Amino acid sequence: MGGRPLNELVDLDGMSKVQLSEVTGEGRHAYKAIEHEQEDNLEHVHLLHIPEDNPLTSNKAPKISIKDLHRYTDSGDLILSEISLDISAGSVLGIIGPSGSGKSTLLRAINRLWEPPPASIFLDGNDITMLDVISVRRRVGMLFQLPALFGGTIADNLNYGPSLKEEELSHEQMIELLRYADLDATFLSKSVVGLSVGQSQRVALARTLANNPEVLLLDEPTSALDPVSTQNIEGTILNLKMQKGLTIILVSHSLKQVQKIADVVCVLADGNIVETTYPSELHHSTHPVVRRLLEAS
Numbered sequence: 001m002g003g004r005p006l007n008e009l010v011d012l013d014g015m016s017k018v019q020l021s022e023v024t025g026e027g028r029h030a031y032k033a034i035e036h037e038q039e040d041n042l043e044h045v046h047l048l049h050i051p052e053d054n055p056l057t058s059n060k061a062p063k064i065s066i067k068d069l070h071r072y073t074d075s076g077d078l079i080l081s082e083i084s085l086d087i088s089a090g091s092v093l094g095i096i097g098p099s100g101s102g103k104s105t106l107l108r109a110i111n112r113l114w115e116p117p118p119a120s121i122f123l124d125g126n127d128i129t130m131l132d133v134i135s136v137r138r139r140v141g142m143l144f145q146l147p148a149l150f151g152g153t154i155a156d157n158l159n160y161g162p163s164l165k166e167e168e169l170s171h172e173q174m175i176e177l178l179r180y181a182d183l184d185a186t187f188l189s190k191s192v193v194g195l196s197v198g199q200s201q202r203v204a205l206a207r208t209l210a211n212n213p214e215v216l217l218l219d220e221p222t223s224a225l226d227p228v229s230t231q232n233i234e235g236t237i238l239n240l241k242m243q244k245g246l247t248i249i250l251v252s253h254s255l256k257q258v259q260k261i262a263d264v265v266c267v268l269a270d271g272n273i274v275e276t277t278y279p280s281e282l283h284h285s286t287h288p289v290v291r292r293l294l295e296a297s
């Protein structure tokens with residue numbers, strides 16, 4: 001699907017007509033819009049995020065494409081049923097759903113922690129089961145609910161991924177990674193012993209970023225954190241979206257978190273996608289699982 005034509009007049013809210021003047025942003029539906037009546041007044045130029053009809057389809061090829069992904073247990077019980085989903089580059093997809101609905105299984109398939117069937121998951125159009133598994137995991141980083149750090153210092157942890165490629169991060173690169181994870185430079189020489197869970201999660205995030213991933217999978221990354229650490233991580237995820245243009249898939253138990261961070265939300269129930277919509281539209285859903293999630297939030 002193509003983007004909107006430039007100079008198109010768009011009625012935003014029934015009152016203010018805007019003229020699309022320039023496409024901006026990295027793989028996102030961002031347009032510079034000028035309020036029509038005040039076209040010559042540049043102070044009124046602002047950036048808009050104008051969605052296409054299909055929230056999961058951009059004018060670019062999808063970063064991740066999932067086609068009829070399914071999984072059964074050895075005893076034949078359904079875990080995931082014919083999941084199909086396109087995720088555009090630079091967007092954040094939120095996934096919510098009751099416990100046991102298949103969220104972690106879906107995420108784990110995307111970096112082959114669980115090996116999906118051939119030709120069911122594509123990264124930049126390539127079947128991930130045909131790619132080198134280590135390169136898939138580098139390109140598609142993952143952060144779990146509980147951070148699992150190695151012993152040693154935080155610098156050791158950051159250098160782990162690069163060292164597997166016989167590379168070493170410079171001091172500046174490490175500082176930059178810490179900055180993304182909202183940690184200051186003094187952390188580099190600190191031991192991982194004695195870090196709080198929130199700090200450990202931020203180190204785990206910085207360690208994942210050290211591999212320079214294109215896609216970030218986050219499996220309930222704040223569910224073990226206190227409210228302040230949760231806010232820190234949420235801020236960090238938003239920064240990664242804005243500054244690095246990463247494609248992010250966020251599994252969350254928190255509807256509020258998804259509404260704060262995600263561009264699009266998918267609701268999973270019993271291994272099926274039962275709703276795909278904008279977070280702000282979720283309250284219109286009549287699906288009983290979504291109603292229950294809304295009532296519980």
Ligand SMILES: Nc1ncnc2c1ncn2[C@@H]1O[C@H](COP(=O)(O)OP(=O)(O)O)[C@@H](O)[C@H]1O
Nearest residue numbers: 073074079097098099100101102103104105106
């Ligand atoms: N390796 C496995 N063997 C059998 N059942 C599994 C396996 N992995 C997950 N399941 C089952 O699949 C369902 C979905 O699990 P999961 O993806 O972890 O859900 P969620 O992350 O939404 O809580 C659960 O019922 C779980 O017990």
Ligand SMILES: [Mg+2]
Nearest residue numbers: 103104105219
């Ligand atoms: Mg899970």
